Amino acid sequence: MVSCTPRIFNISTLLVISVSINQLSGNLDPNSIANSSKVTTIILDDNNFNGPIPNFLGNLCFIEILDLSNNNFISEYPELSFITSLTNCRYLTLLDIGNNPLNGILPLSIGNLSTSLQYLDGHNCDLKGSIPYEIGNLTSLIRLTLFGNELTGSIPASAIPGCIGNITTLRYLYIDSNRLTSTIPASLWLQKDLLGLSLSTNILSGSLPQEIGNLKVAFVIDLSVNRLSGSIPRTIGDLQTLSDLSLAHNALQGSIPESMDKMLSLEQLDLSHNNLSAYAIGRYRRKYLVENGVDFAPGTILRVSYYELLQATEGYSESHLLGTGSLGSVYKGTLNNGRDVAVKVFNLQQQNAFKSFDVECDVLRNLRHRNLCKVISTCSNPDFKALVLEYMSNGSLEKWLYSDDYVLDILQRINIMIDVAYALEYLHYGYSLPIVHCDLKPSNVLLDEDFVAHLSDFGIAKLLGEGESNSYTTTLGTLGYIAPEYGMEGLVSIKCDIYSYGIMLMEVFTRMKPSNEKFSGDFILRSWINDSMPDAITQIIDSNLLGPGELNTKKLKCLSSVMELALNCTMESASERVNIKEVVVALKNFRFQLLI
Numbered sequence: 001m002v003s004c005t006p007r008i009f010n011i012s013t014l015l016v017i018s019v020s021i022n023q024l025s026g027n028l029d030p031n032s033i034a035n036s037s038k039v040t041t042i043i044l045d046d047n048n049f050n051g052p053i054p055n056f057l058g059n060l061c062f063i064e065i066l067d068l069s070n071n072n073f074i075s076e077y078p079e080l081s082f083i084t085s086l087t088n089c090r091y092l093t094l095l096d097i098g099n100n101p102l103n104g105i106l107p108l109s110i111g112n113l114s115t116s117l118q119y120l121d122g123h124n125c126d127l128k129g130s131i132p133y134e135i136g137n138l139t140s141l142i143r144l145t146l147f148g149n150e151l152t153g154s155i156p157a158s159a160i161p162g163c164i165g166n167i168t169t170l171r172y173l174y175i176d177s178n179r180l181t182s183t184i185p186a187s188l189w190l191q192k193d194l195l196g197l198s199l200s201t202n203i204l205s206g207s208l209p210q211e212i213g214n215l216k217v218a219f220v221i222d223l224s225v226n227r228l229s230g231s232i233p234r235t236i237g238d239l240q241t242l243s244d245l246s247l248a249h250n251a252l253q254g255s256i257p258e259s260m261d262k263m264l265s266l267e268q269l270d271l272s273h274n275n276l277s278a279y280a281i282g283r284y285r286r287k288y289l290v291e292n293g294v295d296f297a298p299g300t301i302l303r304v305s306y307y308e309l310l311q312a313t314e315g316y317s318e319s320h321l322l323g324t325g326s327l328g329s330v331y332k333g334t335l336n337n338g339r340d341v342a343v344k345v346f347n348l349q350q351q352n353a354f355k356s357f358d359v360e361c362d363v364l365r366n367l368r369h370r371n372l373c374k375v376i377s378t379c380s381n382p383d384f385k386a387l388v389l390e391y392m393s394n395g396s397l398e399k400w401l402y403s404d405d406y407v408l409d410i411l412q413r414i415n416i417m418i419d420v421a422y423a424l425e426y427l428h429y430g431y432s433l434p435i436v437h438c439d440l441k442p443s444n445v446l447l448d449e450d451f452v453a454h455l456s457d458f459g460i461a462k463l464l465g466e467g468e469s470n471s472y473t474t475t476l477g478t479l480g481y482i483a484p485e486y487g488m489e490g491l492v493s494i495k496c497d498i499y500s501y502g503i504m505l506m507e508v509f510t511r512m513k514p515s516n517e518k519f520s521g522d523f524i525l526r527s528w529i530n531d532s533m534p535d536a537i538t539q540i541i542d543s544n545l546l547g548p549g550e551l552n553t554k555k556l557k558c559l560s561s562v563m564e565l566a567l568n569c570t571m572e573s574a575s576e577r578v579n580i581k582e583v584v585v586a587l588k589n590f591r592f593q594l595l596i
């Protein structure tokens, strides 16, 4: 274990401090950070820092991103006084203190934090007391996560953050698993742009209002394990994009509204443990659910029967085959309801296939992100296992990158890699436990009809356990893309994904596979690029990007920055690799520079 030498921060010109996923421990020293007053980003997540979160952080007037999550920080006073000090920081946009044993109370001064604050994450922090009414002052808030605390009292009425007048910014509100009481404030139902809402596992009472129908763009609503009563409003049928709805374990009564027939995006529905009258479920929905072997148990995905899949793929005919891997094959199919899907059939002769199916189900069941390939359903018998996935009409990035008749332009490549970075950011930080994909490569990046990239193939992904920042495995990803410590010792951490991501960045802009025969021994894709940087950049970049009239300094500068970022992702030592959040920021910045 390394002890944090605070001197590393004592550089007054430093703008970004990032030492995530190390084993740094100790306290933060005021004499050092206070002098780096121009710092804009501090990312210390996944270390073993302990002691109180110091108040002097408030001296960092220019701080925009402060991520202290996943450490052992505590709070010195019952009130989290460092929040009061941070009210000096006018540019703060992200504050993440999640997963620290803070054991304190949110101060009223939380309402004096910067109005530019967009992300406030304080989940699993042993927070006590109530959610201050003043939080409603945070009018730019996009995401508020306070789940897994011991918060009591009511959700402050008419003080839902992210709202001024008719403008609402709030997209994600996750305050489940607390001890919140009273009713759900009416202002919540005015958050018409909300995408994800979980108030599950609290002590909320009252009934669901007609206004629930305002949450028209939401994709997940979880109000389970509360004391909600009354009937389900008919307006719930207006939630056309909702894919997950759980109202389980409440005291809801009456019939299931027929309007739910119209909820065509619904993929997981859990109404169990209420007092709803059965057989009242709408005609279409009942037919659909019965046909698809729906299971009303929590967390399950709609199941498709073996016979429907057989029909959908015309008996797994060759003409439907999209691809074959070591663990199985993927077919295109059309379900009875007309939806095109990709059916991944696991080859159960393969020793790892059972485990791989379980892992993929486990991981994907609980994840929802625009840039992940969504599981629509599963089919599982003792001798047949398949996953039914969203169909991606434009195939893989691999296909496009090496196509002879189509050239991806620089912007398309940057956009795709930003999409992949978003997916990774979600896997690494957006879920209660970090998830390592372990097999990033262009053939696992699929493109939908709008050319949005979706990360797929979670067959060997790893969920890191609580408090774990790495783990060992014997299942390996793909040669050429795997990080040295993963290849040699089986050591898996989110830094392995960063390495593979870096190799992918190199491949996407050079159109050179890491497995190319020119590479051998110590001469690999990474060293080839490193040796050519920065002067010989034009000799490594995909010549399609440098055609006549294409060459300009803005573009070259961008390509050179991308390659530098790729090298920063693929440092030999895992602790020196950048963090995916920095990758997102950097790539978006390169894109911006290219466009202006």
Ligand SMILES: *[C@@H]1O[C@H](CO)[C@@H](O)[C@H](O)[C@H]1NC(C)=O
Binding pocket: 010, 031, 032, 035
């Ligand atoms: C911080 O800056 C002040 C003023 O420039 C200086 O007096 C002090 O010694 C510096 N502290 C450290 C630890 O370098």
Ligand SMILES: *[C@@H]1O[C@H](CO)[C@@H](O)[C@H](O)[C@H]1NC(C)=O
Binding pocket: 108, 109, 110, 112
């Ligand atoms: C918030 O800031 C205002 C203006 O600076 C100040 O008057 C007020 O006391 C602060 N509120 C809290 C709770 O600190």
Ligand SMILES: *[C@@H]1O[C@H](CO)[C@@H](O)[C@H](O)[C@H]1NC(C)=O
Binding pocket: 108, 109, 110, 111, 112, 134, 137
């Ligand atoms: C909330 O915002 C108002 C107006 O900007 C300000 O006067 C007030 O002090 C803020 N603070 C707190 C804690 O609420």
Ligand SMILES: *[C@@H]1O[C@H](CO)[C@@H](O)[C@H](O)[C@H]1NC(C)=O
Binding pocket: 165, 166
């Ligand atoms: C808010 O929306 C309502 C209804 O759409 C409208 O009548 C009202 O004028 C809007 N208010 C503002 C301040 O835009």
Ligand SMILES: *[C@@H]1O[C@H](CO)[C@@H](O)[C@H](O)[C@H]1NC(C)=O
Binding pocket: 253, 254, 275
């Ligand atoms: C369930 O609903 C029925 C009829 O609507 C009612 O008679 C019964 O009391 C309810 N049970 C509970 C536990 O609320």
Ligand SMILES: *[C@@H]1O[C@H](CO)[C@@H](O)[C@H](O)[C@H]1NC(C)=O
Binding pocket: 393, 394, 448, 449, 450, 451
């Ligand atoms: C992707 O597929 C859609 C139809 O599935 C097609 O219209 C579109 O042109 C494709 N995208 C590109 C970049 O060719």
Ligand SMILES: *[C@@H]1O[C@H](CO)[C@@H](O)[C@H](O)[C@H]1NC(C)=O
Binding pocket: 561, 562, 564, 565, 568, 586
């Ligand atoms: C790469 O890392 C170096 C050294 O830490 C840093 O100066 C540079 O800005 C980074 N470049 C990019 C594009 O991230």
Ligand SMILES: *[C@@H]1O[C@H](CO)[C@@H](O)[C@H](O)[C@H]1NC(C)=O
Binding pocket: 526, 527, 530, 531, 567, 568, 570, 571, 572
């Ligand atoms: C790139 O080359 C430099 C100088 O030869 C070396 O110090 C550095 O470690 C190399 N970086 C990578 C990522 O290989």
